[in-house]
Amino acid sequence: MPSFYIYPEATIIDRQSNNSTRWDQINPTVFQAMESVMDIYQIPSLLFYYPTDFRTHQNNPSSSPNYANSNKGTKRETRVRYAGCPLHTDSEMQDLFSILNSIITDIETNGLQARNNLLSKRSISRRRNWMRAEYHRRHAGRTWSPLTATVELDTDYLTNYLSQYNTSRYDIADSELLNSRPTTVFYKIDSLFRAQGDPYTGCLAAIDYILCRQGKTFEDRDKNLVLVWGDLVPDHTSRTVIVNSTEMFNN
Structure with a gap:
């Protein structure tokens, strides 16, 4: 079964020990692990960034409009029905919805055997290539935890x-x-x-x-x-x- 992981590119953390506020960025090992999952199961296992203010407030996290409201820089739905969910209008969420809809359409049209060809779908292979690029961009030649x-x-x-x-x-x-x-x-x-x-x-x-x-x-x-x-x-x-x-x- 395809799996989708929604995780913030970074979240704001406060360090009381040195009275500092900074962005805690995603560990690139998660991309490596999900690539291994796809190699083994031959089924999509994709990551999408939970919407945040990281790209627009990277140098000054405390200025994030979603810092003071205890959201740690994440952009969340304001509709009560979807409280706590990621902001649906964000481009990452729109990409997620698009891929989900294409998978549902394939299964409805071709049956369960359509799962065998999901990794070759252009939208999914494009997302997988993006994940590989994110891993190499963030990996920087070092070994990460765990x-x-x-x-x-x-x-x-x-x-x-x-x-x-x-x-x-x-x-x-x-x-x-x-x-x-x-x-x-x-x-x-x-x-x-x-x-x-x-x-x-x-x-x-x-x-x-x-x-x-x-x-x-x-x-x-x-x-x-x-x-x-x-x-x-x-x-x-x-x-x-x-x-x-x-x-x-x-x-």
């Missing part, structure tokens, strides 16, 4: 660490799927546990699609993906890992 918080090690580092929890009824060495992948990606997050499970919404999925996933299911990874609450230090002598966390169980 990829900066990952470490890749041979899988035996993980199994050696987990072996300390073996019991008479379970041995980590018996985990066929885990041991079938020679490499494991560790995602380190020294953060308080949150009920949602994912410390930062979407990060784990982004890492999965960018670094681990080759197919449509979790079984189609060529690398294991492990979430670590705390700092992870490889012990190359013993081929294991040391996990240091001071916040995992704090309240």
